[in-house]
Structures are given as structure tokens and as C-alpha cells.
Amino acid sequence: MKKTINTSPLSGFMELKPAEQILFNKIKNTIEDNYKLFGFIPMDNPIIERQEILDAKAGGETEQQIYKFKKGDANLALRFDLTVPLARYVVDKYGELIFPFKGYRIGKVYRGERPQAGRFRELYQADIDIIGDGELSLDFDVEVIAVAIKIFKDLGLKAKIRINNRKIFSGFFKAIEIEKEANDILILIDKWEKIGQEKAEEEIKKLNLGILKEEKIFDFLALKTFDDLEEFWVQNEIFKEGVSELKFVFENLTALGIDEKQYKLDLKIVRGLAYYTGTIYETQLVDYPEIGSVCSGGRYENLASEYINKKLPGVGISIGLTRLFDQLLKKGVLNTGVSTLTKVLILPMTDDFSISFNLANILRDKKIPTEISFMNGKMKKRLNYANKLGIPFVIFIGEEEIKKNVYTIKNMETGQQQEVVLKKLLNVINF
Amino acid sequence: MKKTINTSPLSGFMELKPAEQILFNKIKNTIEDNYKLFGFIPMDNPIIERQEILDAKAGGETEQQIYKFKKGDANLALRFDLTVPLARYVVDKYGELIFPFKGYRIGKVYRGERPQAGRFRELYQADIDIIGDGELSLDFDVEVIAVAIKIFKDLGLKAKIRINNRKIFSGFFKAIEIEKEANDILILIDKWEKIGQEKAEEEIKKLNLGILKEEKIFDFLALKTFDDLEEFWVQNEIFKEGVSELKFVFENLTALGIDEKQYKLDLKIVRGLAYYTGTIYETQLVDYPEIGSVCSGGRYENLASEYINKKLPGVGISIGLTRLFDQLLKKGVLNTGVSTLTKVLILPMTDDFSISFNLANILRDKKIPTEISFMNGKMKKRLNYANKLGIPFVIFIGEEEIKKNVYTIKNMETGQQQEVVLKKLLNVINF
Numbered sequence: 001m002k003k004t005i006n007t008s009p010l011s012g013f014m015e016l017k018p019a020e021q022i023l024f025n026k027i028k029n030t031i032e033d034n035y036k037l038f039g040f041i042p043m044d045n046p047i048i049e050r051q052e053i054l055d056a057k058a059g060g061e062t063e064q065q066i067y068k069f070k071k072g073d074a075n076l077a078l079r080f081d082l083t084v085p086l087a088r089y090v091v092d093k094y095g096e097l098i099f100p101f102k103g104y105r106i107g108k109v110y111r112g113e114r115p116q117a118g119r120f121r122e123l124y125q126a127d128i129d130i131i132g133d134g135e136l137s138l139d140f141d142v143e144v145i146a147v148a149i150k151i152f153k154d155l156g157l158k159a160k161i162r163i164n165n166r167k168i169f170s171g172f173f174k175a176i177e178i179e180k181e182a183n184d185i186l187i188l189i190d191k192w193e194k195i196g197q198e199k200a201e202e203e204i205k206k207l208n209l210g211i212l213k214e215e216k217i218f219d220f221l222a223l224k225t226f227d228d229l230e231e232f233w234v235q236n237e238i239f240k241e242g243v244s245e246l247k248f249v250f251e252n253l254t255a256l257g258i259d260e261k262q263y264k265l266d267l268k269i270v271r272g273l274a275y276y277t278g279t280i281y282e283t284q285l286v287d288y289p290e291i292g293s294v295c296s297g298g299r300y301e302n303l304a305s306e307y308i309n310k311k312l313p314g315v316g317i318s319i320g321l322t323r324l325f326d327q328l329l330k331k332g333v334l335n336t337g338v339s340t341l342t343k344v345l346i347l348p349m350t351d352d353f354s355i356s357f358n359l360a361n362i363l364r365d366k367k368i369p370t371e372i373s374f375m376n377g378k379m380k381k382r383l384n385y386a387n388k389l390g391i392p393f394v395i396f397i398g399e400e401e402i403k404k405n406v407y408t409i410k411n412m413e414t415g416q417q418q419e420v421v422l423k424k425l426l427n428v429i430n431f
Numbered sequence: 432m433k434k435t436i437n438t439s440p441l442s443g444f445m446e447l448k449p450a451e452q453i454l455f456n457k458i459k460n461t462i463e464d465n466y467k468l469f470g471f472i473p474m475d476n477p478i479i480e481r482q483e484i485l486d487a488k489a490g491g492e493t494e495q496q497i498y499k500f501k502k503g504d505a506n507l508a509l510r511f512d513l514t515v516p517l518a519r520y521v522v523d524k525y526g527e528l529i530f531p532f533k534g535y536r537i538g539k540v541y542r543g544e545r546p547q548a549g550r551f552r553e554l555y556q557a558d559i560d561i562i563g564d565g566e567l568s569l570d571f572d573v574e575v576i577a578v579a580i581k582i583f584k585d586l587g588l589k590a591k592i593r594i595n596n597r598k599i600f601s602g603f604f605k606a607i608e609i610e611k612e613a614n615d616i617l618i619l620i621d622k623w624e625k626i627g628q629e630k631a632e633e634e635i636k637k638l639n640l641g642i643l644k645e646e647k648i649f650d651f652l653a654l655k656t657f658d659d660l661e662e663f664w665v666q667n668e669i670f671k672e673g674v675s676e677l678k679f680v681f682e683n684l685t686a687l688g689i690d691e692k693q694y695k696l697d698l699k700i701v702r703g704l705a706y707y708t709g710t711i712y713e714t715q716l717v718d719y720p721e722i723g724s725v726c727s728g729g730r731y732e733n734l735a736s737e738y739i740n741k742k743l744p745g746v747g748i749s750i751g752l753t754r755l756f757d758q759l760l761k762k763g764v765l766n767t768g769v770s771t772l773t774k775v776l777i778l779p780m781t782d783d784f785s786i787s788f789n790l791a792n793i794l795r796d797k798k799i800p801t802e803i804s805f806m807n808g809k810m811k812k813r814l815n816y817a818n819k820l821g822i823p824f825v826i827f828i829g830e831e832e833i834k835k836n837v838y839t840i841k842n843m844e845t846g847q848q849q850e851v852v853l854k855k856l857l858n859v860i861n862f
Contacts, residue, residue, distance in 0.1 A: 069500030371470035
């Protein structure tokens with residue numbers, strides 16, 4: 001056996017073995033099932049967009065990472081997130097959508113990043129968004145949190161959602177009359193935990209804002225609780241709006257009956273520079289904080305101002321599915337078990353396969369994934385197929401069985417073998 | 432409302448409205464569920480490949496249609512089918528797969544075709560393949576037919592699978608000593624039905640094979656039944672192998688209990704020029720033959736000879752999902768009904784949402800997709816949301832209901848409204 005060409009997938013592109021893929025799909029399905037349970041509608045947008053559509057929305061680092069190419073005269077690009085296609089979709093189909101529009105999207109996006117551990121160039125995102133036409137109730141800011149909490153619970157992962165509101169930053173910057181340095185400060189706050197308080201304070205001093213403003217920033221960054229916020233000296237309109245929105249969200253999380261351990265106020269989360277204008281979220285796995293945020297999002301004033309002169313406010317979250325799976329796999333959190341979805345392997349031992357075909361039809365009608373062993377060769381080799389894949393039951397159909405109208409079923413885990421009639425057979429499999 | 436940019440999807444890229452997307456996903460799920468029921472394992476390959484991987488497999492027209500581009504130094508390309516990634520995958524993961532390897536893939540492929548009605552540049556294919564290591568039982572040629580028949584039955588579409596075997600062509604061409612013109616003749620046979628017998632015969636005459644060979648070709652093309660095949664003057668080894676394989680397939684379809692109306696021998700199907708070496712299939716919808724083949728495939732000697740010096744025979748089928756859906760939609764076969772998956776809209780009529788949240792949790796735990804109406808405004812507007820989307824039930828929770836610990840449920844189709852306790856509520860919804 002000699003390879004004549006490099007057949008590994010491209011670097012930064014995840015390609016899973018069967019046992020891993022089965023697990024990945026399980027997680028993907030859990031997310032999708034919950035999106036549906038909360039009333040989100042499936043969407044499926046093209047992976048390729050006009051370059052101008054992406055360029056209007058991309059900025060800075062992202063812009064560099066876009067896969068761009070020409071086909072004929074057209075300037076094309078691969079989508080780098082699922083928000084840009086959502087914005088284009090909502091504008092394009094505006095007249096046909098019912099608002100508030102609740103859509104979910106699970107699909108691949110492309111980022112030509114420098115390949116490194118844990119970074120992918122092709123990655124799944126799993127997003128929900130609720131878009132209003134002109135206005136959108138703050139209750140939806142609560143609902144997306146409820147969705148995220150339910151998903152991580154169903155996945156068996158302890159998650160904690162950190163919640164903040166961008167209006168608090170806006171109000172504060174307005175009060176201390178900072179405009180052009182605001183982004184630099186937000187970037188530092190975003191890195192606060194990573195680089196440590198001391199280093200962050202050093203960096204802020206480098207901005208030369210003067211000792212008065214510096215002190216005010218340090219005071220602001222010492223805020224932790226709702227009481228702190230309410231007693232803070234800044235109380236302009238935008239700041240108060242932020243605090244009141246945050247309080248609304250927290251009160252409703254209590255009304256929803258969500259365990260307080262699953263969320264917390266965190267005045268240091270920022271969620272990037274642009275885009276978000278109200279509530280923002282980040283989610284950490286309690287047992288694996290080093291993975292970073294596995295589900296983030298927030299509220300935005302205007303989904304598609306680049307495409308349309310119309311106010312379309314929204315709120316949404318995005319789960320970075322590929323990265324989450326990769327990290328959980330590497331940490332050994334996931335048990336890659338069987339390499340099959342098949343429950344039953346039927347093993348015909350005569351040349352007449354009609355009884356086997358018939359049983360397979362019956363089992364499949366009962367939604368039991370079933371294979372027939374068509375392999376030639378020794379019994380050991382044929383059983384090995386079931387063993388290696390992890391198929392739990394093998395059913396033997398030989399002359400004896402056909403004559404007596406029974407089946408011999410073997411539990412591959414316990415090794416237990418018994419001769420049963422059809423009804424009993426179904427009980428054994430479904431037990 | 433003024434658009435500032437063209438927001439329609441690219442020409443040749445399908446993007447569906449909610450009601451359509453819901454139907455599309457239903458069809459996709461029916462296909463996937465059946466692939467699983469027959470024991471196929473999920474695969475998910477990258478959409479981007481190294482150009483050399485595709486170039487090694489692509490030829491002629493396909494080669495022109497590939498989306499190619501560079502990122503950094505790498506020559507990349509978008510996959511144009513799901514077979515090339517399968518071949519690369521099987522070679523790359525050869526040591527970790529259990530053979531016969533049964534894999535399914537449902538994903539997007541890219542073909543930069545000239546855009547025209549019914550042609551797509553981004554299209555879903557839904558494929559299954561069984562790959563053997565060195566050898567592969569002919570029973571699998573039967574199994575893929577059984578899968579296809581089950582799928583179209585579940586979709587409520589009358590389908591007929593036409594079956595042929597490439598070895599019959601090979602044997603015949605060998606017997607009449609035709610080599611270089613073989614492809615031209617196959618192309619003509621492929622077009623036979625479209626252009627008509629007369630025109631096809633004219634074209635064959637243009638090849639200047641001499642009257643003797645022409646006559647033999649016309650005789651060959653008059654063959655229709657197994658009896659014809661067995662009485663034909665060509666009986667070399669490869670021809671006889673083809674006939675015997677075909678007979679095996681038909682005998683087993685009978686043993687499988689499949690209605691004879693669902694398949695037929697068709698000695699004029701060809702399935703392209705390269706690749707297939709044994710059984711070949713095409714599927715037509717009985718009521719819409721003009722759509723052409725909606726599910727095709729066949730047996731190949733060697734999946735990955737371009738990548739590895741190793742014999743990996745296989746057999747598979749591919750459903751052209753995007754094209755199938757598009758055609759059925761245009762013909763009005765599909766009833767685009769509701770624009771939602773939601774079963775229940777809870778409509779709180781007090782400021783305390785906790786009862787509504789609690790009921791939503793109960794319903795979602797019972798796998799009933801549920802929304803809460805967070806809209807402000809008049810009752811009529813809020814009910815309109817349910818009406819327009821097609822949500823079947825609305826549950827009102829007002830002061831009266833909270834006091835009495837009941838729910839008022841309205842069937843949106845019949846208009847019937849009743850006050851019920853929780854247990855009764857669940858019965859009404861699930862009825």
C-alpha cells in the first residue's frame with residue numbers, strides 16, 4: 001500500500017473519525033433540538049457571498065481572514081460568520097418574514113487564520129437571533145440566555161453565563177469625556193483577566209489620559225455589583241438605561257426559575273469592539289474555564305444598517321461548535337465509544353436471504369438501525385465486524401432458525417445468546 | 432425603506448423562505464434517517480480541498496466548473512462532488528476504518544455552471560457508499576437500491592429505478608473490437624431517449640465504423656430483456672459477468688419483497704463515461720419523468736486509484752437534493768404550509784411572566800416547541816403573529832387563569848377555545 005498523493009485534510013480543517021463524528025453530531029443535534037424547542041426557524045444560507053456584502057460588514061482583523069476569489073467576473077468570498085448572511089437574508093426577504101423573526105443557523109464559516117492549536121479555518125457556528133422590525137422587547141435578551149442554559153444542561157456541561165451591558169461603558173465614557181481612546185480601553189478591559197490588573201493598569205497609564213481620568217477609570221473598573229452601579233457617581237441617561245436593562249434581565253432570570261449558579265453579572269466582559277449596543281453575554285464551562293467563551297452574543301441596535309435604511313434591532317447568541325468539540329475531545333471529556341449507529345447486525349447463515357431481508361424491514365420500520373452481514377468468510381471475521389464497530393446485537397438466521405421460525409440473538413456486550421420469537425426479539429433489543 | 436446594496440443571494444445559489452426551508456429540511460431528514468436505518472455512518476468532510484486532490488479526479492466539463500483560488504501559497508478548490516472527499520477520507524483514515532465501510536454524507540458541493548433554470552452552483556448532495564477492502568459483496572449493489580426505494584416511498588413519491596451493468600457495454604465493445612469510439616457511442620446511448628432513435632442512429636453512422644459494426648450496434652441496442660441478453664451472439668466473459676450480476680441483483684430485489692413496479696432493467700442507461708464499472712442506477716419519478724434522474728449511482732472497481740495503490744471497490748448512490756427540491760417546489764408538488772415549527776404560543780396577559788415561563792419549561796421538556804409572546808401591543812397584533820406563522824395553539828394566561836390555576840387554550844384552526852387544567856392541556860396539544 002503506497003500513497004501517491006497527500007490525502008490529509010488541509011491544515012485547520014477538522015475531519016473526524018466515525019466514533020468522533022457520531023459524538024459531534026450528537027452535540028450538534030442537541031443544540032438544534034433546543035433551538036427548535038424555543039421556536040426558532042431553520043435557515044440555510046449560501047456559503048459564498050458577493051465580496052461587497054462581506055466587506056460592508058467586516059473590519060480589521062476579520063477582513064484579512066476572508067477567503068476571496070473570482071469566478072468569471074464576479075468577486076466572491078466565503079462567509080466568515082453567520083451574522084452577515086442573516087443580515088442580508090432579512091433585508092432580502094423583509095416583505096415575507098413575520099417579525100419578530102426568530103431564526104437559527106448551524107453551518108460552516110471560513111477564516112484564513114494562521115493555523116495553530118485550537119484554531120480552525122473551517123468551523124461550525126450554531127447561532128440564534130431574534131430580529132424586530134423597528135423595536136424588540138427586552139424579554140428576548142432573557143430568552144437567549146434560557147436557551148443557552150438549557151443546551152449546556154442537556155449536554156451535561158456545567159456552564160456559567162456572564163452578563164453585561166454595553167450601555168454602561170457608553171455612559172461612563174460619555175461622562176468622563178473619552179471618545180477616541182474608548183476602543184483602546186475596551187480592548188484592555190477585554191484582556192483584563194488574561195494579563196492581570198497590574199499590567200492592565202500600566203497599559204491604561206500609557207494612554208496618557210491624565211491622572212484624573214485614570215483614577216476614574218480605575219474606580220469604574222472596581223465596580224462589581226448592582227449596588228456599586230447604583231451608587232456610582234455616573235448616572236447619565238445611557239448609563240442608567242444600561243443598569244436598568246441589566247436589572248430587568250436578572251429579575252426575569254429569577255422568574256424563569258434558573259439556578260443562580262448558572263449566570264452572573266460581570267462588568268468586565270466587552271464582546272469585541274463594534275456591533276453590540278446593549279446586553280452582552282459570554283459563557284464559560286465551569287470545569288474548563290481555560291477553553292474561554294463557548295457561547296457569546298448580545299443585543300444590537302441595528303442588524304443591517306449597511307444594507308438598508310431601516311431599524312432592525314436584534315439579539316442573539318452563537319455557539320462555536322467546532323472549537324468546543326475539539327477542546328472537549330482533547331480534554332477527554334467525551335467518551336468516543338462506538339463507531340456505528342447500528343443496533344442490530346443480521347447474520348444470514350444460509351444462501352436464502354429473504355428471511356433476513358424481511359426481518360431487516362421489520363426492524364427498520366420500528367426505527368431500529370439494522371445491517372445485514374453480506375460478508376463472505378468465516379463466522380469469526382463476520383462477528384469481528386460487529387465487535388469492532390460496537391454493534392450491540394447480532395441475530396443469527398440459519399437453517400435451524402428458519403425451520404423453527406425463531407431467531408438466535410446475541411448480546412455482544414454480555415455474550416449472552418438466546419433463541420427467541422419475533423415479539424421477544426423486539427423486547428430484547430429495546431430493553 | 433431604501434436598500435443601499437444588492438442583497439439577493441448570488442445567482443445559482445438557493446436560499447429559501449421559512450416555509451420552504453422547513454419542507455426542505457423535512458426531505459433532508461427523511462433521507463438522513465433512512466441512511467442511518469440501513470447502518471450508514473455519518474461523515475462530514477471539509478468543503479475546501481487541495482486543488483491537486485480534485486484535479487486528480489476531475490475531467491472534462493467538471494474540471495472547468497471547479498471554484499479554484501489561492502490563500503497564501505496554497506492552491507485550493509471547492510469540492511464539486513462528495514465522492515472525491517470520500518476517496519481522500521478512506522485513504523487518509525484507512526487504518527482506522529472497519530471494512531466494509533458504510534458512510535453517508537449530506538452536504539453542499541460547488542459547480543460554477545452557467546446559471547440557468549434548474550441548475551445550481553451550490554447544491555446539496557446526499558450520498559451513501561459502501562467501500563470494501565480488496566473485495567465487496569454484490570449484495571451491497573442490491574442494498575443501495577433498497578435504501579433508495581424506501582426513501583422515495585417515505586417521501587410519498589412514486590419512483591422507478593432503472594438498472595443496468597457497465598460490463599455489458601464492455602463485453603460488447605470488446606466483441607466488436609471497438610475501443611476509441613466506445614465513449615462516443617456511450618454518449619449517444621446516454622442521449623438515446625432525448626434525441627430519439629432516428630437521430631441517434633444517424634449520429635452513429637457519422638462515426639464511420641463500417642456497415643457491419645453499425646448493424647451490430649443497432650442489434651445490441653435492440654436488446655431489452657434478460658432473454659434477449661442470453662440469446663445475444665456476444666457471450667464473452669465480461670459480457671456474461673455483467674448479465675449474471677444483473678440477474679443476481681434482480682433475484683435479490685424479489686427476495687427483498689420489493690414491488691416490481693419500482694425497478695426495471697434498462698440497457699440504455701450509461702451513467703457518464705468514467706468511474707462506474709459494474710451495476711449502474713438511475714431513478715425517475717413516475718409522475719414527473721421530465722425532472723430526469725433524481726438518484727443515481729453504481730459500482731466502481733476502485734474508489735481511490737489516483738491516491739493509493741490499493742484496490743478499494745465500492746458501490747453507492749447520490750440524491751441531488753437541491754435540484755429535486757427545486758423541481759418539486761416549482762411543480763407545486765410540495766405544500767408550503769406553515770412558516771414555523773412552533774406548536775404553542777403562550778400569551779401572558781399580566782406583567783408576571785413566571786407562570787408563562789414555567790409552562791414553557793414543562794412543554795419544552797415534553798418536546799413541544801413553544802414560544803412566549805413577548806410583543807407589546809394589542810391582542811389582535813399578538814394573535815396575528817401566531818396566525819401568520821401558522822402556530823396551531825395559543826394559550827392565554829391572565830389574572831383569572833392564574834387565580835384558578837387553569838389555562839385558556841385556543842385552537843387557531845377551528846377557533847375553539849377552552850379553559851383546561853395542565854393535564855388536559857397536554858392532551859389537547861398532542862391530540
